Amino acid sequence: MITIRIWVYDGILASGVAGPIDVLNAANHLSAREVAHSRHPSPMFTWRVESLDGGPVKAASGQSISVDGKIDPRKRADAILITAPFFSNMDEFIGRRKQLNALSSALRRQSEAGAVLAAYCTGNYLLAEAGLLDGRVATTHWATAADFARRYPRVELRASEILTAQDRIISGGSVTSYLNLAVRLVETFAGEKLAAMTAKSLLIDMNRTSQASYAKLLDEHGHADPLVARAQQRMEATLQQGFRLSELAEWLAVSERTLNRRFKLAVGLAPLTYLQNLRIEVAKQLLESRPIGLEVVSQRVGYGDLSTFRQLFKRKTGLSPSEYQMRFARTSITDDTESKSHSFLD
Known part of the structure; x- marks a missing residue:
């Protein structure tokens, strides 16, 4: 025994x-x-x-x-x-x-x-x-x-x-x-x-091998650096646009080196990595809550190339965008869901 x-x-x-x-x-x-x-x-x-x-x-x-x-x-x-x-x-x-x-x-x-x-x-x-x-x-x-x-x-x-x-x-x-x-x-x-x-x-899924698809890639703005908070807000407001660290640094009136250092100290991530995580988090929310095509999602989070978006999404979550949508999309989606705004998107 x-x-x-x-x-x-x-x-x-x-x-x-x-x-x-x-x-x-x-x-x-x-x-x-x-x-x-x-x-x-x-x-x-x-x-x-x-x-x-x-x-x-x-x-x-x-x-x-x-x-x-x-x-x-x-x-x-x-x-x-x-x-x-x-x-x-x-x-x-x-x-x-x-x-x-x-x-x-x-x-x-x-x-x-x-x-x-x-x-x-x-x-x-x-x-x-x-x-x-x-x-x-x-x-x-x-x-x-x-x-x-x-x-x-x-x-x-x-x-x-x-x-x-x-x-x-x-x-x-x-x-x-x-x-x-x-x-x-x-x-x-x-x-x-x-x-x-x-x-x-007991219907226990022993095939689930990764927590990545459940993980939240970003914490809230839980730091005290006003410069980094402004940078984060700027990223959220311009999510669909291309990103250059030099342009963000110029908008904040600091050097790229200063921005990179302050960002890492406050958030624990480089600005580009943070932006990638931000885009994937928004994509996850879209896939969960809206009857929306992958190309539209990719464009709304700033990726004009669908293949690049798919690769990054799978690397970050362990699932392809389609697999993620099938697993986590809410079944009560209605047509007016699409018209509701998202703070990062509209």
Whole structure:
């Protein structure tokens, strides 16, 4: 019997506990069906939900989550599943040093004992804090990727990927990757056949391999540099036009070198890269909300050559414009949607 210990604490997402348990339970039922010679086969997987003090924890939603016992790093486990905290500011989570140190120590002990460690979304911060991701590949939620990379430069971060695996550590990306992560645990311990059956029975898409199509390429104007803010506003207002850094610098009455340096400091991107991301973000909004042809979209975001637009869009999102539109376009589109203005376009 495979023992999975699910470690929880205050502030996690409740679905990150129930979802993986549902996957393991489904795997048990499907496995039992395959064992025709036994009326009462033993379940393949067993699990325990555990907290540091053995008491219930409160999810981010306020929901109380009961547990089966206390985290004991000396107790045997085939795998530890680390649930993810739901924090808009990870500084608050990292600041809980007593909790963080206790979990880190327990994770290192289980790793040394040979357990598979599995984390998803912001739960990967726990593995990184324990030093277990140093020199290894990992992923995390796309929205926290920049913060994660800054905090843990020794981790080989692959933020676009849904799952990574190396040295008995499985890392999941965005929130619902806990389903993919749980199926990967089934595959690890019970084989591809049962994992595929489980994924199909629960309609879990194991073919999604990238977060790129979900990622937002730009943050809001969250900086204090008025020069860069003016440059961003100018780019938005002239999106359909060609771009030359020299012309933008002249309009702002600064040198190209100054503009480039200030832009990188404020935004973390060169002006041209920022403009490319801006154009793709607007194109995504158009493809999601309007019954509009690709050539029109390409022209509205400043690309006269459709082939160039397609190549850049796929490089940035992992999908072609047509694939993106099929996946994310809202079905309630009406004819008057086209007449509604967009702040970047009209």
